[in-house]
Amino acid sequence: MIKMAYKKRLDGRKFDELRPITAEVGVIPNAIGSAYFKIGKTGAYAAVYGPRDLYPRFLKNPKRGVLRCNYNMMPFSGAGDRVRPGTSRRSKEISLVTNQALLPVVNLDDFPNSVVDVFVELNETDAGSRCAGICAASMALADAGIEMKDLVGAISIGIVDGQVVLDLDYQEEAYKDGHVADVPMAYIPSMDKISLLQCDGRIKKDDLLKGLEMGKKAAKQLIEIQKKALKAKFEVPK
Amino acid sequence: MEKGKLLIKDKEVVVPGEVLAQGMSYLPSQGTYRKGNDVIASKLGLARVEGNVVKIIPVSGRYLPKKGDVIIAKVTDINIAGWTVDTNSAYRAMLSMKDATSDFIRRGSDLTRYFDIDDYMVTKIFNVTSQNLVDLTMKGPGLKKLEGGRIMTVSPSKVPRIIGKQGSMVSMIKQATSCNIIVGQNGVVFVKGINPEDEILTVKTIKKIEEESHVAGLTDKIKEFLDKKSKKR
Incomplete structure (x- = not known):
């Protein structure tokens, strides 16, 4: 029998409540498409460049265009310690999973031998940065006029001391008095497909299934927010 | 049904x-x-x-080369058979010697006489393959090398708005600023006026159209803008 010690969340949210979100599109004028997505104290900029010529040439695909994502935490984005600039094992992994989370929706068949570059830069991080990055990248790709089947909503679910929770922040991820599992996920509603699922920690099957349902619901909410932000760019100024 | x-x-x-x-x-x-x-x-x-x-x-997106489009392109390289040009898209294009001029060019002669690197030209796409290899031609009315003036780029999806119905928008700007304007389908715009002030006003107007292209009644708004500006001068 597990003792349920985590009865109230540290920041007072409900167990299935998201942190406050702001989303904006077209924040980087030089990029073809760009977006800023902020959830709680985690903020992500995404800039899309391309389709453009791809180098090195061996990466070219003559059948369709290539999507290339790059995830980077800014040096001052952490909780105090300077994040060492440049690629790390972690940022390489997150670049890869971001790419794979977005790949099922983008269609680059019209652009053989070219590349669409997505740069995700995090200016502040407080857990859930890869999910924030995917949300920002999803909006930026749409803003860049790339053909997409749907938008992608990404959120983390997890276990804090036996309790299934949505959208963990850093305090919860670092919770000392019980076991914590962190499961970032990305969901594409129109295909009913999960395009990102990682797990840090142990989680039971029942809890995972419960969490995934929670996450799917939240992903749909996130997509509504993305839609609103994309449409806000075209509102007629009065 | x-x-x-x-x-x-x-x-x-x-x-x-x-x-x-x-x-x-x-x-x-x-x-x-x-x-x-x-x-x-x-x-x-x-x-x-x-x-x-x-x-x-x-409302956004990069230009995709299409057969028959008239574009403004920039020479990036000279090779044996002709010129490589940048088309402001994901793909560069080839302009071969035979499509560039009807002159007889002797083997090994200096091609910079016709187009040098960084030269701009109005040119027409006459073929695009399935792999988006683009061939250009200079043979046709209005296709020429561009001299003087200034170049600006706009989003290719806004080009129809800048041109307007049967060229109404662009001819209105031409009249108000007495500038020569050439709009390429790839979003590159060439502006040449008698004095730089005219050119600056034209560039400003085109940028305004680009920003407000989704607003209804744009032509009237731009007309108002141009009237106000030309009165000031």
Whole structure:
């Protein structure tokens, strides 16, 4: 029998409540498409460049265009310690999973031998940065006029001391008095497909299934927010 | 057949993944796709309903070379058979010697006499292959090397708005500023006036059109803007 010690969340949210979100599109004028997505104290900029010529040439695909994502935490984005600039094992992994989370929706068949570059830069991080990055990248790709089947909503679910929770922040991820599992996920509603699922920690099957349902619901909410932000760019100024 | 249901209004802004219409009586066109019973948007843009065909006019995106388009391109390299030019798209284009001029060019002669690196030209796309290899030609009315003036780039999806219906917008700007304006389908615009002030006003006006291209009644607004500016001078 597990003792349920985590009865109230540290920041007072409900167990299935998201942190406050702001989303904006077209924040980087030089990029073809760009977006800023902020959830709680985690903020992500995404800039899309391309389709453009791809180098090195061996990466070219003559059948369709290539999507290339790059995830980077800014040096001052952490909780105090300077994040060492440049690629790390972690940022390489997150670049890869971001790419794979977005790949099922983008269609680059019209652009053989070219590349669409997505740069995700995090200016502040407080857990859930890869999910924030995917949300920002999803909006930026749409803003860049790339053909997409749907938008992608990404959120983390997890276990804090036996309790299934949505959208963990850093305090919860670092919770000392019980076991914590962190499961970032990305969901594409129109295909009913999960395009990102990682797990840090142990989680039971029942809890995972419960969490995934929670996450799917939240992903749909996130997509509504993305839609609103994309449409806000075209509102007629009065 | 069962009557379908339209879920959006004409000229409404739609985002990828948004369901535009339900039922098999609506047909997906440019920028949309069918999934089961639904017609869904696959691009960010303005939805247009024409009869029972639903399509999207994109509001952003890079230029994709198309056969027959007149574009403004820049020479990036000179090779044995001709010139490599930048088309402001994902693909560069080739302008071969035989399509560039009707002059006889002796083997090994200096090609910079015709086009040097960094020269701009108005040119026409006469062939695009499945792998988007682009061939250009200089043979046709209005196709020439550009001298003087200034170059600006706009989003290619805004080009129809800058030109206007039967060129109404661009001719209005030409009249007000007495500048020569050439708009390439790839979003590169060439502006040449008698004095730099005219050119600056033209560039400003085109930027304004680009920013407000989705606003209704744009022509009147731009006319007002031009009147005000030309009175000031």
